[in-house]
Amino acid sequence: MKKYILVIMTILLLLAYGCAQETPQQDDVEVEQPIDVVDTEADNVEVQESVVEVEQAVGPVPTEGTVIVNIKGFAFNPETITIPVGTVVTWINKDSAKHTATSDEEAFDSPLLGKDEKFSFTFDKPGTFSYYCKPHPYMLGTVIVE
Numbered sequence: 450m451k452k453y454i455l456v457i458m459t460i461l462l463l464l465a466y467g468c469a470q471e472t473p474q475q476d477d478v479e480v481e482q483p484i485d486v487v488d489t490e491a492d493n494v495e496v497q498e499s500v501v502e503v504e505q506a507v508g509p510v511p512t513e514g515t516v517i518v519n520i521k522g523f524a525f526n527p528e529t530i531t532i533p534v535g536t537v538v539t540w541i542n543k544d545s546a547k548h549t550a551t552s553d554e555e556a557f558d559s560p561l562l563g564k565d566e567k568f569s570f571t572f573d574k575p576g577t578f579s580y581y582c583k584p585h586p587y588m589l590g591t592v593i594v595e
């Protein structure tokens with residue numbers, strides 16, 4: 450019987466390990482779940498189901514889409530974008546000068562972005578979001594979320 454438990458434990462460890470490799474962000478969840486169901490063969494089946502569930506849960510992060518706004522020549526490009534709710538906007542600074550993307554209404558605020566640095570924000574509410582660059586307040590942009 451002890452041998453049997455050892456075999457199951459080994460299988461579980463392998464499962465947990467394989468899972469952890471695919472989804473490194475969710476280590477805790479996957480490793481903890483199998484541990485309290487080690488007793489019988491029936492439980493072994495349960496464990497495999499729960500591993501599958503976890504994989505589904507951490508599958509592709511919801512990406513309705515990503516829109517890139519380049520910061521170049523002291524301007525946001527494109528200056529105005531219209532996106533559906535749930536879209537991720539990523540600003541990429543292409544200038545050697547440092548810039549920010551800072552919401553007028555404090556909905557979002559990037560750190561100072563150096564050259565080729567990025568900042569992403571998910572727009573999960575509809576509305577019109579005006580923003581500017583802190584060091585260069587004449588740099589203006591608008592995100593319209595529908």
Ligand SMILES: [Cu+2]
Binds near residue numbers: 547
């Ligand atoms: Cu700027």
